[in-house]
Amino acid sequence: MARAALETMYFKGELIIHHKNGRQKAYALAEKFLSAKLLSAKSPFESELDYHQQLVLRRIGTIGFLWNKRSDAWLGIDHFKTFERNQAFQSLLEDKKITEIQIEGISTIFYMKKEDEKLLTSLSVNPKSPARMEFLAPLDNLLWDRNLIREIFDFDYKWEIYTPKEKRKYGAYVLPVLYKNRFVGRLEIERHTKEKVLLVKNFWLEDNEVFSKSRKEAFSTCAEVFRAFNHCEKVEYVKGWCKENDQK
Known part of the structure; x- marks a missing residue:
């Protein structure tokens, strides 16, 4: 319970990791090391949907493509159940920030960032992979x-x-x-x-x-x-x- 409480406070920004001793973490109150101005700064997200959109887009871009399914790729995103995930994907599709892709032999639909389409097209034109x-x-x-x-x-x-x-x-x-x-x-x-x-x-x-x-x-x-x-x-x-x- 103590560990869960500390990690919850850490993810809420109330604690920071002051130092580590091997794998053991030593926490400290954020207010002792971060300015009041920073701690009271307004959220960069306009709404919870905006927050979900931004993180989904970032996770998709980080991996390259993802599916709209329950996944460890969504870990750490607050209040992100099936309804919120579907809502975020639909909004990103409507805003043309992501696009659907399909992989031959797999029925599941995947999603990639719209801006990465040129990269995918270039790989399709020259599909030979480097010997890396x-x-x-x-x-x-x-x-x-x-x-x-x-x-x-x-x-x-x-x-x-x-x-x-x-x-x-x-x-x-x-x-x-x-x-x-x-x-x-x-x-x-x-x-x-x-x-x-x-x-x-x-x-x-x-x-x-x-x-x-x-x-x-x-x-x-x-x-x-x-x-x-x-x-x-x-x-x-x-x-x-x-x-x-x-x-x-």
């Missing part, structure tokens, strides 16, 4: 709605950090691996700060995926980028790190 690989963080924007990812990419991802060790299928901190326009695997990787080493422990390929020469090159390039981002000096690989489909 990315290691995605478990809480990456694209992964906010796991059901959407499962529906579109046929990729079933679960962040197992809160799953008991004996029940984990892969590992506590496993990153989805995106290559071109598809999810090709899951990566378990560790940063050893003292040794300044990025250790690749496991890479599980998805069914029907192969670790071709071009994918190996893309993986190596991405690993080097990830190494630099994590302030490591080298990348090391555990023996047998790449798990082919029949090894899972």
Whole structure:
């Protein structure tokens, strides 16, 4: 109850996070650190509908497209039930701020920002994806709605950090691996700060995926980028790190 009360006060702007000790947060009254002028400032939203519209539009733009369904992508939006969500989507459609799109083979309608239509058109004209690989963080924007990812990419991802060790299928901190326009695997990787080493422990390929020469090159390039981002000096690989489909 105490945690729920603190988080409620934090999201209402009555508290701030003063500092952290590991994972433990230390809160303080906002009025002691923020000016009275700032705390008493008028809301930038003209109405609750305006507030919902702005946040829905922002969430759609952050991911690229979304559906009008119950979703983790809407977490943190106050007073946002089915009625309010439908109202926000309808208003955005009428204002021509979003547009409907459909994906071949999927009956559900998706929505994207109207201003992103040119980008989608350019990709349709030149559909060849660059040979680029990315290691995605478990809480990456694209992964906010796991059901959407499962529906579109046929990729079933679960962040197992809160799953008991004996029940984990892969590992506590496993990153989805995106290559071109598809999810090709899951990566378990560790940063050893003292040794300044990025250790690749496991890479599980998805069914029907192969670790071709071009994918190996893309993986190596991405690993080097990830190494630099994590302030490591080298990348090391555990023996047998790449798990082919029949090894899972």
